[in-house]
Amino acid sequence: MKCLELAIPPLPSLVTVGHAMWLPGNCHFERSFDVYDVIFVKSGAMYMREDREEYVIRGGQLLVLEPGKTHAGSAPCTEETEVYWVHFKHAAALRRLDAKDIPWSAVLPQGRDSDTKPSDQTMYLPKHGDVPFAKLLPALNRMVKLNAQLSVEEALQLQTLFGELLGTLQTEAKARPAPRSSELAKEAVLYLQNHWSEPFHSKSMEDALHFQFDYITRCMKKYTGMTPLQYVHHLRISHAVTLLAQTTLSVQEIAERVGIPNASFFGRLFRERMGITPGQYRLQRQRQL
Structure with a gap:
């Protein structure tokens, strides 16, 4: 299934139904x-044309027609x-891509107390195809x-309700059979979430997941945007x-605990991710209390 990638925020705004x-x-x-x-x-x-592409929308299906494109019926019902x-x-839309290629596990920046605007994110909407009509119908009727x-x-x-409708459509796209x-x-990702505090060894990942580390790395990079070590x-x-x-633990104690x-290496990693040093972050939080 092809999906449209939309930048959020802001969220799409309903005009009419x-x-x-x-x-x-x-x-x-x-x-x-x-x-x-x-x-x-x-x-x-229904039989529709969008610019030069023609579509048939049968019972239990949807079609998303995009702004700025010319659409019309290609044939009568x-x-x-x-x-x-x-x-x-x-x-x-930013782009059109297959649901199987959507980076569902991509790591997004976490909001911080000092932020004044949300980070760039994305949502996905099926372009054309089957949808779970039984799930959508109550919301559609209520919206009408x-x-x-x-x-x-x-x-x-x-x-x-419109937001919930979009959420159901994205969930449907995500539920399509995913490649290995x-x-x-x-x-x-699950393995690293359970073992992040342990010393990192590529051999341990290979033994646990039964794949070569180079292949694991390529897969993680594609779907999360990070290598295993970067994710750790x-x-x-x-x-x-x-x-x-x-806590009141020293920076050194915290570095050891994580x-x-x-x-020094901890401080460099922290600054790369947070934009400030650990000490500056703690002072900033204390001033906000």
Whole structure:
């Protein structure tokens, strides 16, 4: 399944939602506008064209039409077709990629007390294909009802339901069969989460996961953006941050507790990840209390 990669935040904003029965002979008109148009077909079939690509949306499927592209019906409906549509506003997709290639395990920066804006993140939306209609239908029906009687009281609830709808669609994309390399990356991450405080040895990973370390490294790099050792350093610095904020242990003691006894090396890793030294971080936290 192809998916659209969208940059967040901000989250997509719902514009409108609707429901209709298309009769045989009905055909979508041609247009190009600056919103996403998500078409859900419950039963029957719709025939659409987006620029030069043609799609058939059958019962239990969706199609996401993108802003700035011209879309129109490529042929009239040949049977009674039940359709839901959702229009939302968001920036153009960063790219289109297969669900199996999405880096679901990629490590994102953690928010800090000193941050004034969120870090760059991404979300994923199936472009075209089967969707779990039974799961989506209650939310779609509720959204249609709220939109028809919209008031200040229901506005936030409507946007929240839309967010849940997007979450269900992303979960569906993630549930598609993943390649072995993706599964190995997840197993490697779990192994490191359980053994981060121990001395790092590539041979131990090979013995535990039954693959050569070079292959484990390639898989982790593809799906997390980090090598095994980089991921261990990430976990150790994350634990060090907690100890600096919640204890009075010295920097040297904390370095030893997280498995980096060389204080100089610990300080360099900490600064690379956090942008400041361990001492500066502790002082900053103390001033915020």
